[in-house]
Structure formats: C-alpha cells, structure tokens
Amino acid sequence: MNANLAERFAELPHLLSGHVLLSMSAILVGLAISLPLGIHAAGRPRLAGVVLNAASVVQTIPGLALLALMVPLLGGTIGYAPAFLALMLYSILPILRNTIVGLQGVDPVVREAARGIGMTPGQRLRQVELPLALPVIVAGLRTAVVWVVGAATLATPVGASSLGNYIFAGLQTRNWLSVLFGCLFAAGLAIILDQMIRLLEVAARDRRRGLALGVGVSLAMLIMVSVAPRFIAFERAGEGGPVIAGDAADLADETIIVGAKAFTEQYILGALLETRLEAAGARVDRRDNLGSTIAFDALRTGEIDVYIDYSGTIWATVMNRPEPIHRHAMLAEMTGWLWAEHGILALGGLGFENAYGFAMARDRAETLGVTSLADLAPLAAGMSVGGDAEVFTRPEWVMTRDRYGLGVMQTRAMDAAFMYGAVRDGQVDMISAYTTDGRIAAFDLVVLEDPAAVLPPYDAVILLSPEAAANPALVAVLADLVGAIDDAMMREANRQVDLDRRTPDQAAQWLANEMEAGGADR
Amino acid sequence: MSSGTSPVLDIRAVRKTYDGGVEAVRDVSLELDAGQLLVLAGASGCGKTTLLKMINRLEEPSGGSILFKGEDIATLDGVALRRRIGWVMQGDGLFPHMSVRRNVGLIPRLSGQDPARAELRVREMLDLVRLNPSEYGDRMPDELSGGQRQRVGFARALAGSPELVLMDEPFSALDPITRDALQQDFKILQAELGFAAVMVTHDMAEALIMAQEVAVMREGQIVQQGTPQALMSQPTDDYVSGLLETPRRQMRAIAELAG
Numbered sequence: 001m002n003a004n005l006a007e008r009f010a011e012l013p014h015l016l017s018g019h020v021l022l023s024m025s026a027i028l029v030g031l032a033i034s035l036p037l038g039i040h041a042a043g044r045p046r047l048a049g050v051v052l053n054a055a056s057v058v059q060t061i062p063g064l065a066l067l068a069l070m071v072p073l074l075g076g077t078i079g080y081a082p083a084f085l086a087l088m089l090y091s092i093l094p095i096l097r098n099t100i101v102g103l104q105g106v107d108p109v110v111r112e113a114a115r116g117i118g119m120t121p122g123q124r125l126r127q128v129e130l131p132l133a134l135p136v137i138v139a140g141l142r143t144a145v146v147w148v149v150g151a152a153t154l155a156t157p158v159g160a161s162s163l164g165n166y167i168f169a170g171l172q173t174r175n176w177l178s179v180l181f182g183c184l185f186a187a188g189l190a191i192i193l194d195q196m197i198r199l200l201e202v203a204a205r206d207r208r209r210g211l212a213l214g215v216g217v218s219l220a221m222l223i224m225v226s227v228a229p230r231f232i233a234f235e236r237a238g239e240g241g242p243v244i245a246g247d248a249a250d251l252a253d254e255t256i257i258v259g260a261k262a263f264t265e266q267y268i269l270g271a272l273l274e275t276r277l278e279a280a281g282a283r284v285d286r287r288d289n290l291g292s293t294i295a296f297d298a299l300r301t302g303e304i305d306v307y308i309d310y311s312g313t314i315w316a317t318v319m320n321r322p323e324p325i326h327r328h329a330m331l332a333e334m335t336g337w338l339w340a341e342h343g344i345l346a347l348g349g350l351g352f353e354n355a356y357g358f359a360m361a362r363d364r365a366e367t368l369g370v371t372s373l374a375d376l377a378p379l380a381a382g383m384s385v386g387g388d389a390e391v392f393t394r395p396e397w398v399m400t401r402d403r404y405g406l407g408v409m410q411t412r413a414m415d416a417a418f419m420y421g422a423v424r425d426g427q428v429d430m431i432s433a434y435t436t437d438g439r440i441a442a443f444d445l446v447v448l449e450d451p452a453a454v455l456p457p458y459d460a461v462i463l464l465s466p467e468a469a470a471n472p473a474l475v476a477v478l479a480d481l482v483g484a485i486d487d488a489m490m491r492e493a494n495r496q497v498d499l500d501r502r503t504p505d506q507a508a509q510w511l512a513n514e515m516e517a518g519g520a521d522r
Numbered sequence: 523m524s525s526g527t528s529p530v531l532d533i534r535a536v537r538k539t540y541d542g543g544v545e546a547v548r549d550v551s552l553e554l555d556a557g558q559l560l561v562l563a564g565a566s567g568c569g570k571t572t573l574l575k576m577i578n579r580l581e582e583p584s585g586g587s588i589l590f591k592g593e594d595i596a597t598l599d600g601v602a603l604r605r606r607i608g609w610v611m612q613g614d615g616l617f618p619h620m621s622v623r624r625n626v627g628l629i630p631r632l633s634g635q636d637p638a639r640a641e642l643r644v645r646e647m648l649d650l651v652r653l654n655p656s657e658y659g660d661r662m663p664d665e666l667s668g669g670q671r672q673r674v675g676f677a678r679a680l681a682g683s684p685e686l687v688l689m690d691e692p693f694s695a696l697d698p699i700t701r702d703a704l705q706q707d708f709k710i711l712q713a714e715l716g717f718a719a720v721m722v723t724h725d726m727a728e729a730l731i732m733a734q735e736v737a738v739m740r741e742g743q744i745v746q747q748g749t750p751q752a753l754m755s756q757p758t759d760d761y762v763s764g765l766l767e768t769p770r771r772q773m774r775a776i777a778e779l780a781g
Binding site: 107109110112113114115116117118119120123127128131132205 | 578580601602603604605606607609611612613615616617618619628629632678679682688
C-alpha cells in the first residue's frame with residue numbers, strides 16, 4: 001500500500017467515528033422532534049403550513065452557510081455543538097414533511113372506519129394511520145439520512161472532525177486520493193445506512209422479526225465499531241523529530257488546542273506548533289480546516305488556544321478598518337487593539353508575509369509587456385481574473401480594481417487549489433495569488449507590482465487566546481518562533497506539500513530543521 | 523325502564539346545524555325495535571347520513587336526544603358506545619394493511635378479549651358471512667373480490683355482538699348479482715341473530731326489498747315513514763312518488779317481459 005493511502009487509513013477511525021457520531025445523533029434528535037411535530041400538525045392544516053414553511057426556509061440555506069452560522073449563534077463555540085445543531089435542523093424537513101403528507105394521505109374512508117368501529121384516537125394513530133403512512137415517513141427518513149451524512153462533511157470548517165477533513169485538506173493540498181477517500185467513505189456510509197433503514201421497513205411491514213433483529217444488530221454494530229475509537233484513548237504515532245527549544249517539562253500535562261485555517265500553509269504551521277508544544281511536554285489537540293472568521297471567534301472564546309493569522313486579515317475583517325497602513329504600524333496597532341478589545345495576545349510575527357498579490361504567467365506578461373498592475377488598464381477589457389471565493393468581496397480586490405481601472409475584467413471565483421494551474425494554462429489571465437505559495441516559482445508566474453501600494457501587508461502572527469496568554473510557559477515556548485521563518489522558507493515549505501506531495505508534517509519538520517540550522521534568524 | 527320493553531333506538535326531535543347555518547337534520551324523531559331493519563332513504567344531501575352518524579356519535583346533534591336501549595347516548599363514552607354498535611360503510615372500509623383475521627378480530631382484541639377467544643370469534647363470524655376461515659383468514663383485503671370484502675366488513679361489524687348495526691350504503695359499490703346475494707344473506711343473518719339495524723340508501727328498490735320500515739327524508743326532515751307496502755300504496759307527496767317511480771317502472775317492464 002502506498003504511503004499516502006496508508007496515512008489516509010490511519011486517520012479513518014478518528015474521522016469515521018466523528019462522522020457517524022455527528023450524523024447519527026443529528027438524525028435521531030431530528031427524528032425525535034419532527035415525528036411528533038408532524039403527527040401533531042397533520043390534523044391541523046394551518047399549523048402544518050407554518051411548520052413546513054419554517055422547515056423549508058432552513059432547507060434552502062446552503063449547508064455550509066447553515067453550519068457556519070451556528071458558530072456565532074452559539075457565541076463562538078466551534079466543534080460538535082454547532083455542527084450537530086445545523087445537521088439536526090437539516091434533517092427535520094424531510095421527516096416532518098413526509099410525516100404530514102403520509103398521514104394526510106391516509107384514505108378518509110379507512111380513517112372513518114377506524115373511528116366508526118370504536119377505536120380510540122391513540123389506537124387509530126398507532127394501529128391504522130401510522131402503519132399506513134409508514135412507507136412515506138420512512139422515505140423521508142431515508143432522504144434525511146442521505147442528506148445529513150453528506151452534509152456532515154461540511155462540519156470540518158466549523159471544527160468538528162468528519163470525513164470532510166479528507167475532502168477539505170485534500171482539496172487544499174491537491175491530494176486527490178484524500179478527496180476521493182473522503183467522498184467514497186461518506187457515500188458508502190450513506191448508502192449502507194439508507195439500505196439498512198429500507199430493510200427495517202420491509203421487516204416492519206412484513207412482520208419479519210428475524211430480519212428486523214438482524215438489521216438492528218448490524219446497525220448497532222456499525223455504530224459501535226465506528227464510534228468506539230472516540231472512547232478508547234488511542235496513541236498517536238509519536239513522530240520523534242529534534243527537540244528544538246524549551247524545557248521538556250514546561251507544559252507537562254497541559255492540553256493545548258491548536259487551530260488552523262483550511263490551506264496548506266496553515267496545515268504546516270499547525271503541525272509546527274504541534275511539534276513545538278509536544279516537545280515542551282504538552283498534549284496537543286488540532287482543529288484544522290476552520291473557516292477564516294470562525295478561527296478568530298474560536299480563539300476569542302477560548303475554544304482554541306493558539307493559531308496563526310495575518311495582520312491584513314485581522315485589520316480588514318475583524319477591526320473593520322477600510323484603508324491599509326504601513327506594515328509595521330499595522331502590526332503595532334493590531335496588537336494593541338486585540339489586547340485591549342479581546343485580551344488576545346499577538347505574540348509577534350513569524351517573520352514572513354503571505355499577502356494577496358496579482359500574478360500572471362511570465363510568458364504572457366512579457367508578451368503583453370506587463371510588469372505592474374498599472375500597465376493593465378488599457379488591456380483589461382476581455383481579460384479575466386481568477387480568485388478564491390473570498391477575494392472578490394474583500395477590500396483588497398475592490399481597491400485594486402478601482403485604483404487601477406480593472407472593473408471591466410471578468411471575475412471567476414474558484415477554489416484556491418485550482419487557480420495557479422488555471423493561470424498557468426491560460427484559462428484565466430490573472431489570479432489573486434498568495435505571495436508565499438510555492439506554485440508561483442514552480443509554475444513560472446510573476447507577481448505584478450503594486451506601485452500605488454493598495455494591497456495591505458499580511459504579516460503572519462501568532463495569536464493566543466486570553467486564557468493562553470496568561471500561561472507564561474506557553475508564551476515562552478511559542479516566543480521562539482517569532483521572526484524564525486522568512487518568505488523564502490515558507491514558500492519552500494508550501495512548495496514541498498503542494499508540488500512534491502510531502503505531508504504538512506514533513507514540511508513542518510523541514511522548517512524546524514532549517515530554523516535549528518539558523519536559516520532565518522535575523 | 524327495562525330494555526325489554528323500551529325500543530333499542532329512540533330518536534327524539536334531533537337537529538343538526540353546521541357552522542354557517544346549514545340545517546342538515548331538522549326535528550327528526552324515530553323509534554326502532556329489536557330485530558327490525560329501518561331504512562333511511564332519500565336523495566343525496568337529504569341528511570340521512572348525518573342522522574346515521576349521530577346515532578353512534580360520529581357527529582354530535584345540535585338539539586334533541588338519542589336513547590340507545592333507554593340510555594341517553596350524550597351521557598355515554600363515544601368510543602365505548604361505538605364498540606356496542608356495529609358499523610358498516612360503503613366501500614367496506616377494511617384496513618388494507620391487516621389480514622382478514624386481524625380486521626375481524628380487531629374490536630374483540632381491543633376490548634381485551636383473550637387471543638384464543640378472539641380467534642374463535644373470528645372463525646365464527648367468517649362462517650356466518652359464508653367465508654371459509656382457513657381459506658380467507660390470512661388473506662389481505664386487496665386479495666378479495668368486492669363482495670368478499672363487504673362480507674368481511676359485515677363480519678367485523680358483528681364481531682362485537684352488537685344489538686344495533688348502522689350501515690351507510692353497504693351494497694352500493696357491488697355488482698347487481700353480488701348485491702342481491704348479499705342482501706338475501708343479510709336478511710337471514712339478521713333473522714338469526716336478532717339485531718336491530720339502520721341502513722342508509724338512495725336506492726328505493728333496495729329500501730323496499732329489505733326494510734320493515736322506511737323513512738323517506740328530504741331537506742333534513744322525514745316526509746313519510748311507514749312500511750314498504752304503505753309507501754307503495756299511499757305516497758304522501760310528489761317527492762315520494764317520484765322516488766318510487768324508478769322501481770315501479772322496472773317492475774312493469776319485467777312483468778311485461780314475463781307476461
């Protein structure tokens with residue numbers, strides 16, 4: 001088995017158990033709410049209309065947005081709770097709708113016969129109406145199961161482990177095997193659960209006790225086997241690596257939660273923080289693939305202890321400042337603001353900037369005679385610019401566009417994993433690149449100059465939650481990383497993952513070795 | 523008052539007004555003795571089905587009172603009352619997800635009879651309606667013909683040994699030959715078991731053939747009540763004679779063919 005595949009299988013117990021626990025609990029609670037509600041509403045047309053409309057509105061919210069919205073609604077809590085709540089809401093509509101439709105669809109003649117021969121309302125419901133509506137209700141439950149098991153992959157960005165970790169991480173590091181792995185297991189799980197419910201329905205309809213028992217036992221076993229790793233402490237493969245700094249007993253028996261957003265550089269830095277902290281004796285819990293603002297909220301509320309963010313991001317999206325200022329002034333003002341407003345400690349810059357820049361393929365730029373954004377205005381009509389989903393709504397693009405007269409360019413949003421290849425292959429003329437991305441050099445791209453200094457600085461900074469900031473040992477361990485990584489080192493580490501298919505852990509190890517060799521100690 | 527001397531059913535000045543002021547039944551009084559079949563006849567919307575449903579409290583009267591074996595039904599529990607009164611409806615009303623055996627045995631079981639006795643009762647009932655229990659007991663309703671389903675409907679209605687059976691157009695969905703056979707069988711059954719029955723129909727020929735007493739209804743009121751013979755000889759008004767015209771014409775036509 002190749003190493004990539006072996007590593008994916010090694011992650012499976014943890015991620016599959018998270019996925020099963022999350023989706024099954026959401027469906028069970030969703031069923032416990034929607035079935036009685038549907039029974040209650042079925043005989044009351046106005047109430048039925050109201051609850052169905054409410055459930056439909058929830059359903060029209062895209063899954064990822066619904067999950068992300070739960071984080072601020074729960075006061076910045078990340079992980080299981082917001083994911084559970086969103087998926088539970090998601091499961092309600094199909095079960096509720098089918099319960100109401102199924103019960104309303106029972107033949108009025110049969111309904112009246114049940115009343116006429118002297119059955120009580122409870123007997124009519126249990127022995128006549130529910131059994132006759134069962135196929136429709138079960139169809140709704142099966143729809144809910146397939147939806148929820150699929151949507152549970154979107155729990156990854158709000159910090160709950162699921163099979164989505166394979167997909168999100170794989171997409172960012174262009175590890176297609178990982179993406180495929182996540183898809184196959186999520187789809188397989190959905191199909192198996194769907195078929196088991198179908199068999200349970202057949203067993204109930206035909207009164208086949210043996211079949212019901214068999215399916216029930218296999219379902220219980222599937223859930224137990226999937227969920228078992230949650231409750232059995234399993235040893236993480238301790239990756240040796242040199243102890244770089246710090247006294248090994250500094251953080252003994254403390255659990256530090258390290259957050260990371262969903263792109264390669266963040267995975268590498270997360271892994272770097274992890275090895276540093278473990279070397280100092282701490283137990284480390286990783287929360288990868290967090291959405292951008294979700295990561296900050298989680299830090300603010302102490303859901304995570306530490307993560308790396310970028311000064312320009314905090315400046316624009318957290319502090320809501322419209323105009324960028326000089327790099328060092330921004331760093332200083334941001335640090336003061338975070339401490340005063342939230343008690344968050346910006347420990348310092350790592351030493352490199354991962355800014356937004358606009359990049360073109362070198363040969364195309366040379367053919368057109370473009371070296372700077374200022375050269376583009378006369379050529380912009382008919383040109384297209386690619387970027388991640390976020391960039392076109394950010395002030396960076398708005399200001400660049402307005403300042404350099406690029407409003408006529410066609411914008412194309414795409415996943416960050418694809419845009420470098422797209423500009424290399426001429427599918428778009430320009431992209432919003434991250435300046436530390438290893439593919440800029442590898443794909444022979446040029447970052448256009450910004451003579452008007454519109455693009456803000458993006459210093460990578462170590463941020464600590466208020467609680468973590470009060471832990472001197474933790475601060476001391478992480479302080480060693482300040483100024484330790486320069487642009488070239490980070491770009492190389494990113495390149496190793498994105499192009500050489502090394503793992504983020506391996507790249508982090510490479511960074512650690514470089515740092516020990518004094519590579520960037522300025 | 524002992525039940526031996528009082529009528530099984532005593533309807534006194536019963537009215538039914540729906541929300542919105544529609545008067546479905548106006549001031550109807552009727553009596554029914556044990557072993558008798560009373561037919562409520564009349565065109566659609568005359569109030570006959572509403573009157574029938576008030577007898578077992580599927581509908582509540584707006585005024586007047588109904589006595590079942592001397593007891594005012596308003597003082598009785600609706601569910602308990604309906605278990606003492608058989609109920610047969612148009613299109614059989616069998617539960618499609620239950621076997622013949624479970625349909626017929628439902629009320630004995632719900633009333634707390636032990637399973638062995640309930641099963642005995644099911645066999646007895648199926649024999650009574652001329653369905654072989656071992657052949658038909660395990661069939662589902664959709665595996666039966668229309669006539670067989672209606673027989674099961676009768677068996678279910680009689681399983682609780684009711685003293686009164688209410689029937690809403692029980693034969694109307696059947697083909698003429700099956701209908702005739704079932705009508706004859708029903709008369710034999712009633713004579714054997716001695717229950718009283720009220721049947722709603724819009725088919726005057728059926729009313730005349732089966733009833734001991736016919737009440738013709740129009741716009742919520744009884745316009746004429748009497749034996750089939752009395753109706754035929756002295757219809758009170760054009761409405762009643764109009765209803766009798768169809769069976770009369772059929773009889774004449776058949777008599778000419780025979781003659």
